[in-house]
Amino acid sequence: MTPLSFDFSMWFKNLQLYRLPADWRITPAQLEEQLAKIPFQPCGTLTMQSAGWVPPKNDEDALVYTLDRHWLLALCTEQKLLPASVVNQVTHDRIEEMEQQQGYRPGRKQAQQIKEQVTEELMPRAFSRRRTTQVWLDTLNGWLAVNAGSANQADDVVQYLHKAVENFSLRPLVTQTSPAAAMTDWLSSGDAPAGFTIERECELCAPDEEKATVRYARHPLDADEIPAHIAAGKRATRLALTWDDRIAFVLTDKMQVKRVQFLDVLQEEAESQADNGDSFYSDFALMTAEFSRFLPQLVEALGGEAKEGV
Structure with missing residues (x-):
């Protein structure tokens, strides 16, 4: 399978994963009203940085784009570049x-x-640089994912959610088996969990102070040196995987899903649905349907979700 040859600007490329509170009862209209308290305003003459909520769909004014239980938000940040x-x-x-x-x-x-x-x-x-970060909520299954490449960027978005939404609580996803332990075991045994395929990229890091690191890219991971590094004490911190021949991604030891790529089978589905109407609607529907299947299987591969407070 090969990645999409064109860019889906709406499709998430990263997943920083959180859990919504079990008693989540906010409606789209209520969330819309609260996000409207912090609308995006461009930087003023003497302001170096600004952030606020913007419509996730360019041709609509709503700050919450909804498709059944799936909601989409967007935080825009602007930063002046003055070297x-x-x-x-x-x-x-x-x-x-x-x-x-x-x-x-x-x-x-x-x-x-x-x-x-x-x-x-x-x-x-000074020049200004703007960046829009998307947030997906699955209000039925309690997922919140930030399309951010770093934890700091995701933290900034969560901070603005806390500012806007009253009595808002959120916790990062934690699994019974740590990603580092699971990925190390998969590499050591050469077996991926059901539904997943190990690809040709990984990073192994020693847990000592020196943090000696070995990275493999476009390299078979069944070579003898991989188990040797693991036997010497190194642990996997990044591993490229494919799920169900539909999504390629890199899993990190910080429970981050990075460099998400939607493969040929999804490209064909997206193209066929786009011919039938609103491509934003069909892309969002297809993406959220895939993530709703993918995330439970990823959590299961990591031993299930850790209970809160344990």
Whole structure:
């Protein structure tokens, strides 16, 4: 199977996984009202960063896109890019000019004030970078997934959910068997769990202070050196897998699902459904249906979900 040859901008490429509270009773209308308290506003003249909620579908105003039990949200962040090297250079030139004029070099406090003034002067000319991060909620099965490549990015999104939604609680997904232990066992035995296939990429890391690391890319993982590294104490921290010949991904020891790729069979389904109407609707329906099947099987492969508080 090969990955999609075109880009699905709506399709998730990463899954940072959380569990909704068991007593989740918020309706889409209630969530919409609460997200509207923090709408996205572009950075002002003297603002370096801004974030807020935006419609996940470009041609609609709703902040919560719903398809039965599946909801989609989007947080937009904007950051002004003002390189420190530019600020430092202009500040240096300003200090040199002042030293020549007054005959002595400005003190530390005055130099800091000059730097702050230079920053304010340059900010209106700074470039802005925007990023939209999507959030999928499966309100029936209690999933919340952030389409973020890093835990920090996901944490920022969760923080804005906490700001917007009253009495909101969320916990990361925790499984009975840690991903590191499970992946190490799969590599050691050469057997993937039912429904999954081990692909040609992994990372092995020693648990000691030096963190000696070995990475394999486009390399058969049934070679003799893999069990040898494991026997020497290294543990798997990343492993490329395929689920049901439909989704390729990389699982990490932090319970992150990264570099999600939808394979040929899904491409064909997406293309056939797109011909019948709204492609955003059909893509979201297909993606959420796949994730709703994929996630329970991934959790089962990791020994099931750990009970809360254990």
